Amino acid sequence: MVQAWYMDSETTDQRLEHHRNPPEYVSLDDLYKKTGVEYFQLNVNTYTTDGVLDKLKKERGYTYEDEIVCSKECLPNYEEKIKSFYEEHLHTDEEIRFVVEGCGYFDVRDGSDQWIRIAVSAGDMIVIPSGIYHRFTLDTKNFIRAKRLFIGEPVWLPHNRPADDMECRKQYVDKLQKGFAAAAY
Template sequence: MVQSWVMDSANNDQRLEHKTNPPQYVSLKDLYTKTGVEYFKIDANNYAEDSTLTDLRTQRGYSYEDEITCSEKCLPDYVNKLKSFFTEHLHTDEEIRLVLDGSGYFDVRDSEENWIRIYVEKGDLIIIPAGIYHRFTLDINNYIKAKRYFIGEPVWLPYNRPADSMECRKEYLKHQETNFTTLHKV
Protein backbone atom coordinates (compact mmCIF):
# COMPACT_ATOMS: atom_id res chain seq x y z
CA MET A 1 0.00 0.00 0.00
CA VAL A 2 1.27 3.45 -0.89
CA GLN A 3 2.57 5.69 1.89
CA SER A 4 2.28 9.45 2.10
CA TRP A 5 3.33 11.97 4.71
CA VAL A 6 3.75 15.68 5.39
CA MET A 7 7.28 16.69 4.42
CA ASP A 8 9.79 18.43 6.64
CA SER A 9 11.29 21.74 5.53
CA ALA A 10 14.90 20.55 5.16
CA ASN A 11 16.63 21.57 1.95
CA ASN A 12 19.07 18.67 1.75
CA ASP A 13 19.02 15.85 -0.82
CA GLN A 14 15.56 15.78 -2.46
CA ARG A 15 15.83 11.98 -2.81
CA LEU A 16 15.59 11.44 0.97
CA GLU A 17 12.28 10.71 2.73
CA HIS A 18 11.95 14.14 4.37
CA LYS A 19 9.56 12.96 7.09
CA THR A 20 8.76 15.30 9.96
CA ASN A 21 9.80 14.26 13.46
CA PRO A 22 7.58 12.61 14.54
CA PRO A 23 6.25 11.54 11.13
CA GLN A 24 2.83 12.90 10.11
CA TYR A 25 1.41 10.19 7.85
CA VAL A 26 -1.49 10.96 5.53
CA SER A 27 -4.10 8.25 4.94
CA LEU A 28 -5.34 7.47 1.43
CA LYS A 29 -8.70 8.98 2.33
CA ASP A 30 -7.08 12.20 3.54
CA LEU A 31 -4.75 12.26 0.54
CA TYR A 32 -7.83 12.28 -1.68
CA THR A 33 -9.94 14.74 0.34
CA LYS A 34 -7.03 17.17 0.82
CA THR A 35 -5.44 16.98 -2.65
CA GLY A 36 -7.65 15.02 -5.04
CA VAL A 37 -4.85 12.52 -5.69
CA GLU A 38 -6.20 9.04 -6.39
CA TYR A 39 -4.38 5.76 -5.79
CA PHE A 40 -4.87 2.28 -7.25
CA LYS A 41 -2.91 -0.96 -6.86
CA ILE A 42 -2.22 -2.61 -10.23
CA ASP A 43 -0.60 -5.94 -11.13
CA ALA A 44 2.54 -4.45 -12.69
CA ASN A 45 3.65 -7.83 -14.05
CA ASN A 46 0.38 -8.20 -15.95
CA TYR A 47 -0.85 -4.60 -16.22
CA ALA A 48 -2.31 -5.04 -19.71
CA GLU A 49 -4.78 -7.55 -18.27
CA ASP A 50 -5.41 -5.80 -14.95
CA SER A 51 -9.16 -5.12 -14.62
CA THR A 52 -8.71 -1.98 -12.50
CA LEU A 53 -6.44 -0.42 -15.11
CA THR A 54 -8.70 -1.55 -17.95
CA ASP A 55 -11.71 0.05 -16.23
CA LEU A 56 -9.82 3.29 -15.56
CA ARG A 57 -8.67 3.53 -19.16
CA THR A 58 -12.21 3.00 -20.44
CA GLN A 59 -14.00 5.27 -17.96
CA ARG A 60 -11.50 8.12 -18.22
CA GLY A 61 -10.78 7.81 -21.94
CA TYR A 62 -7.03 7.17 -21.69
CA SER A 63 -6.26 6.46 -25.32
CA TYR A 64 -2.51 7.11 -25.48
CA GLU A 65 0.29 5.60 -23.42
CA ASP A 66 4.04 5.53 -23.35
CA GLU A 67 6.78 4.40 -21.04
CA ILE A 68 9.58 6.32 -19.34
CA THR A 69 12.64 5.09 -17.52
CA CYS A 70 14.36 7.56 -15.21
CA SER A 71 17.89 6.61 -14.33
CA GLU A 72 21.31 8.06 -14.95
CA LYS A 73 21.93 5.43 -17.66
CA CYS A 74 18.61 5.80 -19.50
CA LEU A 75 17.54 9.42 -19.26
CA PRO A 76 19.26 11.88 -21.59
CA ASP A 77 20.42 15.03 -19.76
CA TYR A 78 19.68 13.25 -16.47
CA VAL A 79 20.70 16.01 -14.02
CA ASN A 80 18.71 18.76 -15.77
CA LYS A 81 15.68 16.50 -16.27
CA LEU A 82 15.55 15.70 -12.56
CA LYS A 83 15.79 19.40 -11.76
CA SER A 84 12.90 20.16 -14.11
CA PHE A 85 10.76 17.32 -12.68
CA PHE A 86 11.39 18.71 -9.17
CA THR A 87 10.39 22.27 -10.06
CA GLU A 88 6.94 23.03 -8.64
CA HIS A 89 4.45 23.06 -11.52
CA LEU A 90 0.97 22.10 -12.67
CA HIS A 91 -0.59 20.62 -15.80
CA THR A 92 -3.84 21.31 -17.61
CA ASP A 93 -4.61 17.56 -17.68
CA GLU A 94 -4.47 14.77 -15.12
CA GLU A 95 -1.08 13.14 -14.63
CA ILE A 96 -1.42 9.36 -14.57
CA ARG A 97 1.56 7.20 -13.66
CA LEU A 98 1.82 3.43 -13.18
CA VAL A 99 5.11 2.29 -11.67
CA LEU A 100 6.37 -0.83 -13.45
CA ASP A 101 9.66 -1.05 -11.58
CA GLY A 102 11.74 0.99 -9.15
CA SER A 103 10.48 3.75 -6.89
CA GLY A 104 10.27 7.49 -6.39
CA TYR A 105 8.32 10.35 -4.85
CA PHE A 106 5.51 12.60 -6.05
CA ASP A 107 5.08 15.70 -3.90
CA VAL A 108 1.77 17.57 -3.94
CA ARG A 109 0.57 20.73 -2.16
CA ASP A 110 -2.36 20.59 0.22
CA SER A 111 -4.71 23.51 0.91
CA GLU A 112 -2.40 24.82 3.65
CA GLU A 113 0.61 24.87 1.28
CA ASN A 114 2.24 21.87 2.97
CA TRP A 115 4.08 19.42 0.78
CA ILE A 116 2.71 15.89 1.02
CA ARG A 117 5.21 13.30 -0.20
CA ILE A 118 3.81 10.18 -1.88
CA TYR A 119 6.16 7.20 -2.09
CA VAL A 120 5.43 5.08 -5.17
CA GLU A 121 6.86 1.70 -6.12
CA LYS A 122 6.09 -1.20 -8.44
CA GLY A 123 2.35 -1.65 -8.92
CA ASP A 124 1.33 1.79 -7.66
CA LEU A 125 -0.84 3.91 -9.96
CA ILE A 126 -1.55 7.48 -8.99
CA ILE A 127 -3.67 10.09 -10.67
CA ILE A 128 -2.67 13.67 -9.94
CA PRO A 129 -5.51 16.06 -10.82
CA ALA A 130 -5.14 18.90 -13.30
CA GLY A 131 -4.33 22.21 -11.64
CA ILE A 132 -2.53 20.91 -8.52
CA TYR A 133 0.98 22.11 -7.80
CA HIS A 134 3.28 19.11 -7.68
CA ARG A 135 6.74 17.79 -8.47
CA PHE A 136 8.56 14.46 -8.84
CA THR A 137 11.92 13.07 -7.79
CA LEU A 138 13.65 9.76 -7.66
CA ASP A 139 14.52 8.26 -4.28
CA ILE A 140 18.02 7.13 -3.29
CA ASN A 141 17.76 4.11 -5.63
CA ASN A 142 17.84 6.51 -8.63
CA TYR A 143 15.60 4.36 -10.79
CA ILE A 144 11.96 4.22 -11.84
CA LYS A 145 10.19 2.79 -14.87
CA ALA A 146 6.62 3.94 -15.41
CA LYS A 147 3.73 3.94 -17.86
CA ARG A 148 2.18 7.32 -18.61
CA TYR A 149 -1.43 7.57 -19.78
CA PHE A 150 -3.14 10.42 -21.60
CA ILE A 151 -6.52 11.35 -23.03
CA GLY A 152 -5.79 11.84 -26.72
CA GLU A 153 -2.39 13.19 -27.68
CA PRO A 154 -0.01 13.71 -24.76
CA VAL A 155 0.31 17.17 -23.27
CA TRP A 156 3.83 17.63 -21.94
CA LEU A 157 3.68 21.27 -20.88
CA PRO A 158 4.41 22.01 -17.24
CA TYR A 159 3.37 25.45 -16.01
CA ASN A 160 5.72 26.51 -13.24
CA ARG A 161 4.35 28.26 -10.20
CA PRO A 162 2.86 30.82 -10.11
CA ALA A 163 0.10 29.77 -12.47
CA ASP A 164 -2.88 30.72 -10.31
CA SER A 165 -4.71 32.57 -13.09
CA MET A 166 -4.96 29.44 -15.24
CA GLU A 167 -8.45 28.00 -15.62
CA CYS A 168 -7.32 24.50 -14.58
CA ARG A 169 -5.97 25.94 -11.30
CA LYS A 170 -9.20 27.81 -10.58
CA GLU A 171 -11.20 24.63 -11.27
CA TYR A 172 -8.89 22.60 -9.02
CA LEU A 173 -9.38 25.07 -6.14
CA LYS A 174 -13.18 24.80 -6.52
CA HIS A 175 -12.93 21.02 -6.17
CA GLN A 176 -10.59 21.42 -3.19
CA GLU A 177 -13.18 23.58 -1.38
CA THR A 178 -15.58 20.62 -1.50
CA ASN A 179 -12.95 18.02 -0.46
CA PHE A 180 -13.11 16.75 -4.04
CA THR A 181 -16.69 15.50 -3.73
CA THR A 182 -17.35 17.23 -7.06
CA LEU A 183 -14.39 15.57 -8.81
CA HIS A 184 -15.07 12.26 -10.55
CA LYS A 185 -13.76 9.20 -8.78
CA VAL A 186 -13.84 5.64 -10.04
Protein backbone atom coordinates in the same frame (compact mmCIF):
# COMPACT_ATOMS: atom_id res chain seq x y z
CA MET B 1 1.90 -0.21 -1.18
CA VAL B 2 1.97 3.56 -1.39
CA GLN B 3 2.67 5.70 1.67
CA ALA B 4 2.11 9.42 2.10
CA TRP B 5 3.25 11.82 4.81
CA TYR B 6 3.67 15.52 5.53
CA MET B 7 7.14 16.83 4.73
CA ASP B 8 9.18 19.47 6.44
CA SER B 9 10.13 22.45 4.29
CA GLU B 10 13.71 21.21 3.78
CA THR B 11 14.65 21.29 0.09
CA THR B 12 18.43 20.82 -0.01
CA ASP B 13 18.51 17.19 -1.21
CA GLN B 14 15.60 16.05 -3.32
CA ARG B 15 16.42 12.38 -2.85
CA LEU B 16 16.25 12.33 0.93
CA GLU B 17 13.05 11.45 2.75
CA HIS B 18 12.68 14.79 4.54
CA HIS B 19 9.75 14.33 6.87
CA ARG B 20 8.79 15.07 10.40
CA ASN B 21 10.10 12.88 13.13
CA PRO B 22 7.94 11.02 13.81
CA PRO B 23 6.29 11.35 10.40
CA GLU B 24 2.69 12.46 10.19
CA TYR B 25 1.29 9.88 7.79
CA VAL B 26 -1.67 10.61 5.55
CA SER B 27 -4.18 7.86 4.70
CA LEU B 28 -5.20 7.34 1.07
CA ASP B 29 -8.68 8.60 1.91
CA ASP B 30 -7.28 11.77 3.51
CA LEU B 31 -4.82 12.21 0.63
CA TYR B 32 -7.80 12.32 -1.73
CA LYS B 33 -9.81 14.64 0.50
CA LYS B 34 -6.87 17.03 1.04
CA THR B 35 -5.50 17.07 -2.54
CA GLY B 36 -7.73 15.21 -5.00
CA VAL B 37 -4.92 12.73 -5.73
CA GLU B 38 -6.37 9.29 -6.51
CA TYR B 39 -4.63 5.97 -5.95
CA PHE B 40 -5.05 2.57 -7.58
CA GLN B 41 -3.18 -0.67 -6.79
CA LEU B 42 -2.41 -2.83 -9.83
CA ASN B 43 -0.61 -6.15 -10.12
CA VAL B 44 2.61 -5.59 -12.08
CA ASN B 45 2.80 -9.30 -12.91
CA THR B 46 -0.68 -9.54 -14.45
CA TYR B 47 -1.73 -6.03 -15.55
CA THR B 48 -1.18 -6.84 -19.24
CA THR B 49 -3.69 -9.71 -19.08
CA ASP B 50 -5.99 -9.23 -16.06
CA GLY B 51 -8.02 -6.39 -17.59
CA VAL B 52 -7.76 -4.05 -14.56
CA LEU B 53 -5.66 -1.40 -16.31
CA ASP B 54 -7.72 -1.72 -19.49
CA LYS B 55 -10.92 -1.17 -17.49
CA LEU B 56 -9.47 1.92 -15.77
CA LYS B 57 -8.30 3.32 -19.12
CA LYS B 58 -11.74 2.81 -20.65
CA GLU B 59 -13.67 4.21 -17.66
CA ARG B 60 -11.47 7.31 -17.42
CA GLY B 61 -11.01 7.92 -21.14
CA TYR B 62 -7.24 7.35 -21.27
CA THR B 63 -6.45 6.88 -24.95
CA TYR B 64 -2.68 7.47 -25.08
CA GLU B 65 0.00 5.51 -23.25
CA ASP B 66 3.77 5.45 -23.25
CA GLU B 67 6.54 4.51 -20.85
CA ILE B 68 9.34 6.48 -19.25
CA VAL B 69 12.46 5.17 -17.59
CA CYS B 70 14.24 7.57 -15.25
CA SER B 71 17.79 6.49 -14.51
CA LYS B 72 21.26 7.81 -15.15
CA GLU B 73 21.71 5.17 -17.85
CA CYS B 74 18.41 5.63 -19.69
CA LEU B 75 17.36 9.28 -19.45
CA PRO B 76 19.28 11.75 -21.62
CA ASN B 77 20.44 14.81 -19.65
CA TYR B 78 19.55 12.95 -16.46
CA GLU B 79 20.65 15.56 -13.91
CA GLU B 80 18.87 18.39 -15.79
CA LYS B 81 15.69 16.35 -16.17
CA ILE B 82 15.58 15.36 -12.49
CA LYS B 83 16.04 19.01 -11.48
CA SER B 84 13.26 20.11 -13.83
CA PHE B 85 10.89 17.37 -12.54
CA TYR B 86 11.56 18.66 -9.00
CA GLU B 87 10.60 22.26 -9.84
CA GLU B 88 7.20 23.01 -8.36
CA HIS B 89 4.73 23.12 -11.24
CA LEU B 90 1.26 22.25 -12.46
CA HIS B 91 -0.23 20.83 -15.65
CA THR B 92 -3.39 21.64 -17.59
CA ASP B 93 -4.23 17.90 -17.68
CA GLU B 94 -4.21 15.13 -15.10
CA GLU B 95 -0.85 13.44 -14.56
CA ILE B 96 -1.33 9.67 -14.48
CA ARG B 97 1.57 7.41 -13.59
CA PHE B 98 1.59 3.64 -13.15
CA VAL B 99 4.87 2.41 -11.66
CA VAL B 100 5.98 -0.82 -13.30
CA GLU B 101 9.41 -1.06 -11.68
CA GLY B 102 11.49 0.96 -9.22
CA CYS B 103 10.25 3.76 -6.98
CA GLY B 104 10.10 7.50 -6.50
CA TYR B 105 8.32 10.38 -4.80
CA PHE B 106 5.54 12.67 -5.91
CA ASP B 107 5.15 15.72 -3.68
CA VAL B 108 1.81 17.55 -3.77
CA ARG B 109 0.51 20.66 -2.00
CA ASP B 110 -2.53 20.37 0.23
CA GLY B 111 -5.12 23.12 0.75
CA SER B 112 -2.89 24.74 3.40
CA ASP B 113 0.05 24.79 0.96
CA GLN B 114 1.92 22.08 2.91
CA TRP B 115 3.88 19.40 1.08
CA ILE B 116 2.66 15.82 1.22
CA ARG B 117 5.18 13.28 -0.06
CA ILE B 118 3.77 10.21 -1.82
CA ALA B 119 6.19 7.28 -2.06
CA VAL B 120 5.31 5.13 -5.08
CA SER B 121 6.68 1.75 -6.10
CA ALA B 122 5.85 -1.08 -8.50
CA GLY B 123 2.09 -1.60 -8.71
CA ASP B 124 1.13 1.92 -7.61
CA MET B 125 -0.88 4.13 -9.94
CA ILE B 126 -1.66 7.70 -9.00
CA VAL B 127 -3.75 10.35 -10.69
CA ILE B 128 -2.57 13.88 -9.92
CA PRO B 129 -5.32 16.39 -10.74
CA SER B 130 -4.95 19.17 -13.25
CA GLY B 131 -4.03 22.45 -11.56
CA ILE B 132 -2.38 21.06 -8.40
CA TYR B 133 1.15 22.19 -7.58
CA HIS B 134 3.44 19.17 -7.47
CA ARG B 135 6.92 17.85 -8.20
CA PHE B 136 8.66 14.49 -8.68
CA THR B 137 11.97 12.97 -7.68
CA LEU B 138 13.59 9.58 -7.37
CA ASP B 139 14.70 7.90 -4.19
CA THR B 140 18.35 6.99 -3.63
CA LYS B 141 18.08 3.98 -6.00
CA ASN B 142 17.75 6.48 -8.88
CA PHE B 143 15.45 4.28 -10.96
CA ILE B 144 11.80 4.17 -11.95
CA ARG B 145 9.97 2.75 -14.96
CA ALA B 146 6.42 4.01 -15.29
CA LYS B 147 3.57 4.09 -17.76
CA ARG B 148 2.20 7.54 -18.54
CA LEU B 149 -1.46 7.72 -19.49
CA PHE B 150 -3.32 10.61 -21.10
CA ILE B 151 -6.77 11.58 -22.28
CA GLY B 152 -6.17 12.41 -25.94
CA GLU B 153 -2.84 13.78 -27.09
CA PRO B 154 -0.19 14.07 -24.36
CA VAL B 155 0.57 17.51 -22.96
CA TRP B 156 4.10 17.66 -21.55
CA LEU B 157 4.25 21.34 -20.69
CA PRO B 158 4.81 22.13 -16.99
CA HIS B 159 3.80 25.57 -15.71
CA ASN B 160 6.10 26.53 -12.87
CA ARG B 161 4.75 28.25 -9.80
CA PRO B 162 3.33 30.86 -9.67
CA ALA B 163 0.59 29.92 -12.11
CA ASP B 164 -2.42 30.92 -10.01
CA ASP B 165 -4.08 32.84 -12.86
CA MET B 166 -4.35 29.76 -15.08
CA GLU B 167 -7.88 28.42 -15.58
CA CYS B 168 -6.89 24.87 -14.54
CA ARG B 169 -5.50 26.23 -11.25
CA LYS B 170 -8.67 28.22 -10.56
CA GLN B 171 -10.80 25.13 -11.25
CA TYR B 172 -8.60 23.00 -8.98
CA VAL B 173 -8.79 25.51 -6.11
CA ASP B 174 -12.59 25.63 -6.54
CA LYS B 175 -12.80 21.81 -6.30
CA LEU B 176 -10.47 21.88 -3.30
CA GLN B 177 -12.66 24.41 -1.49
CA LYS B 178 -15.90 22.56 -2.32
CA GLY B 179 -14.44 19.18 -1.39
CA PHE B 180 -13.63 16.25 -3.63
CA ALA B 181 -16.28 13.56 -4.14
CA ALA B 182 -15.67 10.15 -2.61
CA ALA B 183 -12.92 8.33 -4.51
CA ALA B 184 -13.47 4.79 -5.73
CA TYR B 185 -10.40 2.76 -4.78
